[in-house]
Amino acid sequence: MSFDVVMARMAQLQGLLTPAAVPAPAPVAATPTPAASTSSFATQLQSAGTTTPLTPTPAPTSAGQAILAAIRPEVGVAEQPPGSNDSPRIAQYRQATAGSGVGPWCAYFTSWAARQAGVPLGDNGQGFGRVDDVYAWAQKTGKAIPNGSGVTPQPGDLIVWDEHIGVVDHVDGDGTIHTIEGNSSDKVSERTYAPGERPAVGYVRLG
Numbered sequence: 437m438s439f440d441v442v443m444a445r446m447a448q449l450q451g452l453l454t455p456a457a458v459p460a461p462a463p464v465a466a467t468p469t470p471a472a473s474t475s476s477f478a479t480q481l482q483s484a485g486t487t488t489p490l491t492p493t494p495a496p497t498s499a500g501q502a503i504l505a506a507i508r509p510e511v512g513v514a515e516q517p518p519g520s521n522d523s524p525r526i527a528q529y530r531q532a533t534a535g536s537g538v539g540p541w542c543a544y545f546t547s548w549a550a551r552q553a554g555v556p557l558g559d560n561g562q563g564f565g566r567v568d569d570v571y572a573w574a575q576k577t578g579k580a581i582p583n584g585s586g587v588t589p590q591p592g593d594l595i596v597w598d599e600h601i602g603v604v605d606h607v608d609g610d611g612t613i614h615t616i617e618g619n620s621s622d623k624v625s626e627r628t629y630a631p632g633e634r635p636a637v638g639y640v641r642l643g
Contacts, residue, residue: 499643500592502553507545507603507616507624514623521619529618532556533563542601543567545618546594549603553592555642567601570594574640581639589613594640602627604639 516523522538530536532548547563547570550556557563557570559577564570574580574594581587589595593604595615602617611631618624 506552542619
């Protein structure tokens with residue numbers, strides 16, 4: 437075997453024994469986390485810390501609701517004796533009106549109800565013994581709502597007739613008005629008036 441053949445054979449064997457160089461893998465660029473994901477997660481954390489209460493805060497009680505709360509338990513309070521315009525409880529109604537005396541007490545009753553609700557009648561909260569005085573004061577202070585003005589009375593509004601006054605309890609969809617009135621059949625009575633029956637002069641809205 438010639439020298440050249442031997443050298444070629446050795447080169448061939450050396451090539452077989454030496455592993456081929458493996459190219460290094462190209463670096464993979466890190467995929468940036470989208471800013472929106474971080475923001476969304478932060479938003480969720482913030483929302484979790486501000487959970488809406490299960491029980492909503494109740495709305496404030498209006499003057500009308502307070503008046504009704506005062507007078508509904510009074511239904512059935514009666515004069516003693518009947519026709520006397522007096523009783524121990526009616527005497528308490530009169531105390532809500534300055535200078536009051538025994539007599540027709542429907543205005544005393546509404547003056548008492550308004551005072552109980554924290555919205556007393558009169559410039560100085562003195563109350564009124566006469567229906568005309570209640571409505572005149574309401575007109576002067578912008579609290580009067582004339583009948584026929586297109587305004588539907590609300591629960592707790594005072595309802596005024598000629599020489600009589602009561603409180604609107606509620607109004608049906610057809611316009612029927614339900615009231616609570618002092619000095620009605622000698623007691624605090626619940627009444628119902630169909631549309632057009634006994635039209636009122638107007639209403640007084642205290643709040």
